[in-house]
Amino acid sequence: MADTVLDYEAEAAHYDRTRGGVPRAEAAAGAVLRLVPAGARTLLDLACGTGLVTERLTRTGLRVYGADAAHAMLRTAAGRLPGRTVRADARRLPLPDASLDAVSAVWLLHLVPFAPDIVAEAARVLRPGGVLIATVDKDAAHDVGSDIDEILRPLRSAASASDRSDLITPHAAAHGLDPAPGTDFTGHGQGGTPRDTVRKLRSGYFASWFDGDTASADALAAALGALPDQDRPRADPRYRLARFVRRG
Structure with a gap:
């Protein structure tokens, strides 16, 4: 959904299976927990989806909630996080100011x-000293050093991803969030294949790269x-988690 809006109501039924399943979720959850302060008592996982990552954000004394805007995703998440989910737009959370210790x-x-x-x-919803933990530079993490990367890199470089760290960091600073050391983790099962990359291209995943230029899209395909090896997955990506601390 980096470049086209997926129907997450329809995606819910097979989302976990096509996104690396439990190994990827465990890696993500472990990385998030490494960045949550030891004394944190509350964490809200934004766009929690099916809750596969959220239910693994477990630590003594930490109460974890999940929020998502898609009904179907949230129905699945509710089974994993009973009584701890809310349907909400991540831009308009139904929470008071300074009410959370961490947001992921x-x-x-x-x-x-x-x-x-x-x-x-x-x-707005973080207390002073609270942390925002977010993946950044996601698309740039894929296919690094592979033959797929060689083909896609010039297009990725020309694109302006909305999660670029050099864009997110000043946005955070403008709202009282200071950068702090982050971490990274392996996106298990997410190494791309040439055939699957073409499928994503044809489905519109990279649409913003071409602005309707079908000839260029056809050339890329x-x-x-x-x-070679159209169905051999290339190396799994290493995703980056950035951390920002709310000023007092």
């Missing part, structure tokens, strides 16, 4: 054109289709 946004900011609004809302 895993694989969210790259999906939307309003990432600054999400950052601002997270800052042909280059990807000419790569």
Whole structure:
């Protein structure tokens, strides 16, 4: 959904299976927990989806909630997080100011054109000393060093991803969130194949790269289709988690 809006009501039924399942979720949850302050008591996981990551955000003394805007996603999440889910737009959370110790946004900011609004809302609901933890530079993490990367890199470089760290950091600072050391984790099962990359291209995933230029899109599809081992996954990506601390 980096470049086209997926129907997450329809995606819910097979989302976990196609997004790396439990190994990817455990890696993401473990990385988030490494960045949550030891004394934190509350964490809200934005765009929690099916709750596969959220239910693994477990630590003694930490109460974790999930929020998502899609009904179907939230129905699945509610089974994993009974009594701890809310349907909400990440830009308009039904929470008072300074009410949370931590907010996480895993694989969210790259999906939307309003990432600054999400950052601002997270800052509003965080207490002084609270943290926003978010994946950044997601698309740039894929296929690094592979033959797919060689073909896509020039287009990725020309694109303006909404989760670029050099954009998110000043947005955060403008709302009282200071950068702090982050971490990274492996996106298990997310190494791309040439054939799947062409499928994503044809479905509109990279639409913003071409602005309706079908000839260029066709040329990219042909280059990807000419790569060897069409169904062999390339190396799994290493996703980056940024951390921002709310000023007092």
